[in-house]
Amino acid sequence: MRPRARKAPPLGIALDPTGPEPLHRQIGEQLRRGILERRLAPGTKLPSSRLMATELDCARGTVLLAIDQLIAEGYLVTQAGSGISVAANLPDEMLVSPSVDGQPSGAVAEAPILSRRTVDLLATGLSPQAPFGDPAIAFPLGQPDRDAFPYRLWAKLLEQEWRKPDWQVAGAPHPFGHPRLREAIASYLGAARGFTCDARAIVVTSGLRQSIATLARMVLDAGDEAWVEDPGFRGTREGLAAADVRAVPVPVDASGFSVETALGLAPDARLAIVAPSHQFPLGTVLGLQRRLALLSWAERTRSWIVEDDFDGEYRYSGRPLAPLRALDRSGRVAYLGSFSKLLFPTLRLSFLALPASLVEAAERIMVGVSPRASLLGQGALARFITEGHFVAHLRRTRLLYASRQQALIASAERHLSGLLEIMPDPAGMHVIARPHAAIAATFDDVAVVDAAAAASVSVAALSACYAGVRKEKGLILGYAGTPEVEIERAIVRLQTALRGLY
Numbered sequence: 001m002r003p004r005a006r007k008a009p010p011l012g013i014a015l016d017p018t019g020p021e022p023l024h025r026q027i028g029e030q031l032r033r034g035i036l037e038r039r040l041a042p043g044t045k046l047p048s049s050r051l052m053a054t055e056l057d058c059a060r061g062t063v064l065l066a067i068d069q070l071i072a073e074g075y076l077v078t079q080a081g082s083g084i085s086v087a088a089n090l091p092d093e094m095l096v097s098p099s100v101d102g103q104p105s106g107a108v109a110e111a112p113i114l115s116r117r118t119v120d121l122l123a124t125g126l127s128p129q130a131p132f133g134d135p136a137i138a139f140p141l142g143q144p145d146r147d148a149f150p151y152r153l154w155a156k157l158l159e160q161e162w163r164k165p166d167w168q169v170a171g172a173p174h175p176f177g178h179p180r181l182r183e184a185i186a187s188y189l190g191a192a193r194g195f196t197c198d199a200r201a202i203v204v205t206s207g208l209r210q211s212i213a214t215l216a217r218m219v220l221d222a223g224d225e226a227w228v229e230d231p232g233f234r235g236t237r238e239g240l241a242a243a244d245v246r247a248v249p250v251p252v253d254a255s256g257f258s259v260e261t262a263l264g265l266a267p268d269a270r271l272a273i274v275a276p277s278h279q280f281p282l283g284t285v286l287g288l289q290r291r292l293a294l295l296s297w298a299e300r301t302r303s304w305i306v307e308d309d310f311d312g313e314y315r316y317s318g319r320p321l322a323p324l325r326a327l328d329r330s331g332r333v334a335y336l337g338s339f340s341k342l343l344f345p346t347l348r349l350s351f352l353a354l355p356a357s358l359v360e361a362a363e364r365i366m367v368g369v370s371p372r373a374s375l376l377g378q379g380a381l382a383r384f385i386t387e388g389h390f391v392a393h394l395r396r397t398r399l400l401y402a403s404r405q406q407a408l409i410a411s412a413e414r415h416l417s418g419l420l421e422i423m424p425d426p427a428g429m430h431v432i433a434r435p436h437a438a439i440a441a442t443f444d445d446v447a448v449v450d451a452a453a454a455a456s457v458s459v460a461a462l463s464a465c466y467a468g469v470r471k472e473k474g475l476i477l478g479y480a481g482t483p484e485v486e487i488e489r490a491i492v493r494l495q496t497a498l499r500g501l502y
Contacts, residue, residue: 011046012034013026013056015058027062028069031075043088049064067084074087075087075090138477138479138490139459139477140458142429143478143481150389157380160383161379161383176204176363177202177372178381181379182202185337188391189335193325194322195323195328197335200359201353201359202351203352203366205373206374207235207340207350208233208239208338209239210350211352212306212336213243215306218358218365219304220270225247225271227269227271228247228250228467229257229279230467230468231282232280233310236273248262249466250265256284256286257279257290259290271304271305272304272306275307277323278310280465283431291324299329305334307324307334309337310337310338312337314429316405316427323335325353334354335352339381397480403484404479404483407484408487409422412433412491416491416494416495418438420434420475431476432462432475432476433475434474439502446461447501448497451497451498451501455497456493457497460478461475461476
């Protein structure tokens with residue numbers, strides 16, 4: 001049992017010997033706070049260090065450490081023959097009355113001064129989910145299963161990699177990332193995704209945003225336009241914004257992205273960012289005719305395509321679809337992939353497979369790019385892929401996630417009838433839940449997200465994925481990271497939250 005803190009002496013200092021902070025820091029922090037809150041007015045003389053040590057029941061050296069630090073910071077002054085006192089020249093605006101509930105007495109809370117881009121971003125309606133660290137039992141987006149990854153094996157691979165790393169990795173790394181990881185990715189793409197790619201063209205990045213910003217800076221000027229899918233992943237627009245490129249939302253229909261629609265909105269655009277194999281968030285698959293039309297546009301106008309294949313490995317019925325890059329004959333498609341969604345989020349490793357014609361320019365400009373993707377896990381990931389663990393992990397999780405989607409849909413049919421309708425998706429890591437016709441007219445997906453979060457259930461608002469005028473309402477439920485034993489309980493909580501609103 002934690003002992004009670006000692007009764008405060010005249011200076012208002014109470015020490016906790018079992019606390020995480022050293023005693024001298026506790027003394028210094030409480031003296032500093034007393035000075036800033038005017039409980040110790042400028043010019044106030046402090047007791048001697050010997051008397052303070054006696055009152056606080058600590059060593060005199062501990063008190064001296066705290067006092068020396070405050071003297072160095074300018075809070076206290078010392079003069080021969082007069083001891084130690086509070087500095088008399090502290091700025092008045094920094095001295096406040098004692099706080100109440102965390103707010104200075106008499107203070108008026110002011111709105112923070114934010115940049116215009118931050119205000120605009122907040123106004124777009126960020127997809128509200130459970131707060132960071134909140135123990136939501138379900139259904140977070142972009143989260144793989146937390147227990148399926150072989151962490152013990154990963155630790156072993158990390159230890160092997162960093163026991164004696166090559167200097168080209170530890171001291172003079174290539175701007176594109178770990179050479180063996182780039183080779184492993186190129187080999188995997190050829191075997192699993194069906195297109196040949198030189199390892200020199202692989203750029204390891206810290207995520208989709210960095211990948212898009214890097215490519216956009218190379219092929220577009222500030223102020224240029226790029227087509228993006230609407231609805232779509234907001235990180236795509238954020239990556240373009242980082243490169244000072246204007247995103248033009250192109251509404252997707254039942255057949256996916258349409259070049260004809262895009263040309264009507266921004267005929268001068270020279271970059272298209274699409275997810276043809278499994279569009280986010282709707283799950284639409286881009287048909288062959290539209291794929292060929294998009295490639296024809298890029299070749300005809302000498303434009304560029306970014307193919308986001310964020311969860312192409314997870315297809316539960318039929319054969320995996322060939323990526324757009326496999327159909328590209330003119331070298332206009334850059335291919336994006338992510339390991340963070342497949343392995344674990346904090347890995348923060350993605351990759352960009354550049355068109356061959358951009359490699360030389362990218363090598364030159366990436367030298368000055370900072371920050372780059374962390375090299376800490378890249379060597380271990382290279383071993384993980386080349387030793388066959390990556391393919392085995394995908395095989396296991398593919399079966400696992402297919403089962404979880406079925407469990408989610410079955411539970412929704414039992415508990416959400418008349419509220420939400422969920423259609424199965426043959427691929428991916430999430431499903432869309434649309435409001436039942438009876439409540440569709442009044443359905444507010446943002447309000448539902450808030451109500452669900454209060455019940456420790458994390459869902460995302462479909463409307464937050466739209467950048468254009470047209471917005472559809474619904475919920476996005478990620479199931480990959482939710483164990484089957486939790487799905488039923490989470491669906492019941494979601495039902496309760498919905499019943500409280502409708």
